[in-house]
Amino acid sequence: MVAVTTALLVRFRGEDARASIGGYQADYWLVALLIALSWIATLGVFHTRDSRVIGIGATEYKQVINASAIAFGLLAIGFLAFQVDVARGFFVLALPLGICGLVLERWLWRRWLLRQRLFGHYLARVIVVGNRADVEYVVGQIEKAGATYYVVGVALANGSTTAVKSESRTIPVVSDPAHVAIAASDLAVDTVIVAGQPAGGSEYIRTLGWQLEGTSADLVLSNQLTDVAGPRIHFRPVEGLPLIHVEIPQFEGAKHVLKRVLDIGVSGISLLFFWPLLLAIAIAVKLDSPGPVLFHQERCGRNERTFQMVKFRSMVQTAEDDLAGLLDQNEASGALFKIRNDPRITRVGRVLRKYSLDELPQLWNILVGNMSLVGPRPPLPVEVEAYETHVHRRLYIKPGLTGMWQVNGRSNLSWEDSVRLDLYYVENWSLAGDLIIIWRTFKTVMRPVGAY
Incomplete structure (x- = not known):
């Protein structure tokens, strides 16, 4: 809203600011309002305010920039189709101002959020399920990252009841893999992470997903692709078979x-x-x-x-x-x-x-x-x-x-x-x-x- 209003004031400065819309005259502030509302809506459609996106850094900024660019691209096509006479200086000025403002705002909020998480606020409560070695690896990575998740307990295979020790604390065993959903409900857990390959395979994961229905807990599967970045991973389901496509690195091009x-x-x-x-x-x-x-x-x-x-x-x-x-x-x-x-x-x-x-x-x-x-x-x-x-x-x-x-x-x-x-x-x-x-x-x- 600030970016669009600033662009409107800078571009016209009290000049006659009326746009031609299909042969009719309308004030530019109506066009500005349309741009701002469309922009806000597009940011929502692209889930830039989703709890899974807020505070994660580069991916959040990228989604904000992509949504903004698409919003203005669609608006440009719409204005052209409906013969809306938009001053290009106003239209082009609003985009960079808005993107810079949005990214700066998200960065400032992220700094605040990371500081709050140092004191244990705004962390997703997690149970990690799997074999001890896989669970210890996932817990270690979460502790190293120091953000987003707080592991309240683990569920170890083979009936193990010995707590998992991280660098900073000892994490108790709160359940066995068969009763994770009950523990998630009792402990008000936000996320259940399945580490590695569970004993029951895909059947166990599907059943766990059903059991978590109504608990408000998300189900997350730990990526077993070592040191492969997210953009190189694509899901391509074929007749119900969820295939994971991993792009091979390219060193030319x-x-x-x-x-x-x-x-x-x-x-x-x-x-x-x-x-x-x-x-x-x-x-x-x-x-x-x-x-x-x-x-x-x-x-x-x-x-x-x-x-x-x-x-x-x-x-x-x-x-x-x-x-x-x-x-x-x-x-x-x-x-x-x-x-x-x-x-x-x-x-x-x-x-x-x-x-x-x-x-x-x-x-x-x-x-x-x-x-x-x-x-x-x-x-x-x-x-x-x-x-x-x-x-x-x-x-x-x-x-x-x-x-x-x-x-x-x-x-x-x-x-x-x-x-x-x-x-x-x-x-x-x-x-x-x-x-x-x-x-x-x-x-x-x-x-x-x-x-x-």
């Missing part, structure tokens, strides 16, 4: 071209915008310790092609020679080498690393095509030689200036977690996801965690 266009645009503009900062950092590095300002190192890029990655020097000039004497102090796992208090790091270098400012020259690597804005961490050739077979998949796309590892703990991540996040990104990345990671990177840099 139009969206990779768009990714490259985004890389060129953002890296080029950033280099022009940040040159005073780059110059100031270069002077600080030069004055802090002897040696070159920039540090060049061979890294492996896409398809294991090597390139010279450039960074601001954050260590003493003899860092490479000193490495051999520090290998026994390695705090990282796998093929990585990390020391929390590395003696080779200079005073300026410690600040640069904390806020990832030493990485800024890699904008040049992005501009020339060796790297991307978002992608897996660029590995050393010696690390690649130590890779297990499946880890080589992280080299199917270009390494990134930032990525899943950057916004999920940085150096605090274990080798296994780092690989898992990189492989997840390689197979499930999208331009919208890249923009979200870039946004989260800014927040991570402002509040650095795991940077050393």
Whole structure:
């Protein structure tokens, strides 16, 4: 309503604001009211205010944007069909104003909601059903996410009555799988999650769905497709058989071209915008310790092609020679080498690393095509030689200036977690996801965690 009213006032400013509708004259405020009501209705039709959507982040924003675009597309077709003379400036101005306002509003409400959930408010009460191993995995993932669900109890197969322990608490066994619906009703549960494959198979799930009728509890089946993002999963029922279609990852094509266009645009503009900062950092590095300002190192890029990655020097000039004497102090796992208090790091270098400012020259690597804005961490050739077979998949796309590892703990991540996040990104990345990671990177840099 605010966006449409603002567009109306900005466009006409007291001018004659009358629209031609099928040869008749009508005030533009009637047209504006029609647009606003249609927009609100479309947001409702697309379930953007559904409890399953509110507060989940990127998917919520995407649904709001899609609903808004469809609303204006349908309105444009309707205005054309009924010969409604709409001032294009007014019509086009309302859409971006409204989308920005709606997304900002949803983001602010989401921040409030997440804060409330830290105190246990607005959480869906859940019972998790299944074998102990499957239940523990689902409970662990829910606890790690820290939002939406609160597990009030579990129902374990094989008659087990031993409570499930998570990192933060002990979760009691409240039922066996056969009597979950009764427990859900008694405990006022909002959701029952079936973890893994239940003993009774599809027959058990169907029966449980019937038993939950009238309890107001939803039935959720835990996805057993490891590290497969939702957009790659499609349901295609055939004669009552619910088939799940999983798209195979593609490493070529139009969206990779768009990714490259985004890389060129953002890296080029950033280099022009940040040159005073780059110059100031270069002077600080030069004055802090002897040696070159920039540090060049061979890294492996896409398809294991090597390139010279450039960074601001954050260590003493003899860092490479000193490495051999520090290998026994390695705090990282796998093929990585990390020391929390590395003696080779200079005073300026410690600040640069904390806020990832030493990485800024890699904008040049992005501009020339060796790297991307978002992608897996660029590995050393010696690390690649130590890779297990499946880890080589992280080299199917270009390494990134930032990525899943950057916004999920940085150096605090274990080798296994780092690989898992990189492989997840390689197979499930999208331009919208890249923009979200870039946004989260800014927040991570402002509040650095795991940077050393």
